[in-house]
Amino acid sequence: MANEIAERVVAKYLTVKKPGYALMLDAPWGSGKTHFIRKVTDHETNETRLYVSLFNVHTAEEFEWALVRALKPWSEQTEKWGKRISEFVSGVTVAGCSVDLTKVNMTEIAFDSLPDTLIFDDVERCGIDPKQLWGLINGFVEHEGKRVILVCNSVKGAKKKQLAAIREKLVGQVVTIEPDIGAALTTVWVRLPDGPGRKFLQLRQDVIRETFADAKHNNLRLLLRALRDAVDLIDQIAPDMRTFHEPLERLVRTFLALHMAFHEGRISKEDLVNRGEVAIFHSLGGGDENHPLHLLKRDQVKAEIDAAYNTVFSAELGRKLIGDGYASYAVINEALHETHQFRETEAKSDWVRLWEWADEDETELIALEDRIAQRMQRFEITEPGEILQLYGAREFKGAYFDDFCSKENAREFCKYIHELDNRELLPTRLPATTRDREGYGFDAEFGRIIYEGRAFKPDLRARVLVRLLKQKMDAAYERALPDVAAQLFADLRSDPVAFREQLEAQAGVHNYSYAAILHHLDVADVARILLRYFIEEREITAVLVFDTIGNRTSPHRQGLAEEQDWIAALKQELERQAGNVSVICLAQMRLFLQRHMRAE
Structure with missing residues (x-):
């Protein structure tokens, strides 16, 4: 049993009358010293044993108070020292009389009530000079005949050398424990x-x-x-x-x-x-x-x-x-x-199973390779991350086959990416998030390619494939902007909340909060919709839409420079259309623009 010898040593020490020396329990922090000493001495219920923590005790006076608190703990709700002292005094008498602490030494009163066994914990974290501390404790050992158990970690603390030197004068026996897991x-x-x-x-x-x-x-x-x-x-x-x-x-x-x-x-x-x-x-x-x-x-x-x-x-x-x-x-x-x-194995993607090819049955591996080849022939594999993982998995597998050619493998994937682009099957990159990083569906930072939690170190050809994919996805993004703008205009006309969600930053969401898109919309058409909201739903919808567009001029959105001229033109068009309604409408529009669409 763990620490059985230590338990016997402590138990025997507790039976010795006036031993004339202290027993030290020395073990690292967190090893269970306090739990061990509580179990062996049963000091929580045995009134003949007093447990005193010396943590954060820096003076002889505080040492005395530590003894007093251990003898008669005060209420946690008491906040004022005066009340704490009065609580203590109300319970302490000498020869049937109450004690005035201003006239009587606290230690002398405490000595009358001290039990035969004193347990001092956290010795190494006591702020009293070791020589003075040992002198205070030695009084209990030599003059009072108490059993004193010191619980400490002698290898920690600023005063470990002094502790090691001085304990020879006081400690008669040292016992160590190991963590009892x-x-x-x-x-x-x-x-x-x-x-x-x-x-x-x-x-x-x-x-x-x-x-x-x-x-x-x-x-x-x-x-x-x-x-x-x-x-x-x-x-x-x-x-x-x-x-x-x-x-x-x-x-x-x-x-x-x-x-x-x-x-x-x-x-x-x-x-x-x-x-x-x-x-x-x-x-x-x-x-x-x-x-x-x-x-x-x-x-x-x-x-x-x-x-x-x-x-x-x-x-x-x-x-x-x-x-x-x-x-x-x-x-x-x-x-x-x-x-x-x-x-489950059958639920794993083909590219994952290809990385784990060594665990596949030979028949299953052949079927897996054939299925991947057929999917590529039909141009069904379009996720850039999956494409890169398949390339990497084939390179990993091919290293163990004599007839594998890395150059031919890279050439096949390069040709495949070009063909996906020609057929417009390659997805567009996603606009930057608040972290100002575009989304390509994979991560190629810090010397790794990562997709769906799996990473591999790319060779030179893999890095070429990464650049090619990003180039093609950037081009696809630019080609798609007019269609995205058309959908954005449709949302502006029928669902202003959806319009705002596409333009306002949301943590981890790829939208157009940091990507220019408004300049692809027709200024006059947008102004007509905004004027209608201004006239019919000024306090709700107009505020939402005008604020959304106005926020695009914020200085921290430096990537939206292309929209600034468009927003300036929109303001002018709004004033022109409002002026066609009435003089008052024009004046109100100017004030509204000042409040809800920031100045350039």
């Missing part, structure tokens, strides 16, 4: 909410123990905090994905390893983001063997610390869950779904 887990299951997360973790205590051991920090507090958040994570995973036990187990192992490392201070929030960087983990990419992530990966060999390629726990989801501390149900499940590791 079994006891900790037994305790934590009771505290965690009953549900799928707790049940899943309870069945995988071997994974928890192994991950904790690999972490090497021996801090149970870090583990219990990670387990609490792991339970919450699993509870939020969709029930159908929770049936995939193997990837879920890898997710838990990786989550616990990263969570503990982050809260220990071993890795930073930036490191969580950089888990997707190839160069950090691979020497061929100039990796740094002393990088915190590299070192963590070396210790946590079974966890997927490296998220540069395929992983069950993406760098983005790790940043949100651990670095930010929160991710919504939708974000969690979408991120896990995109890994393709929480789906």
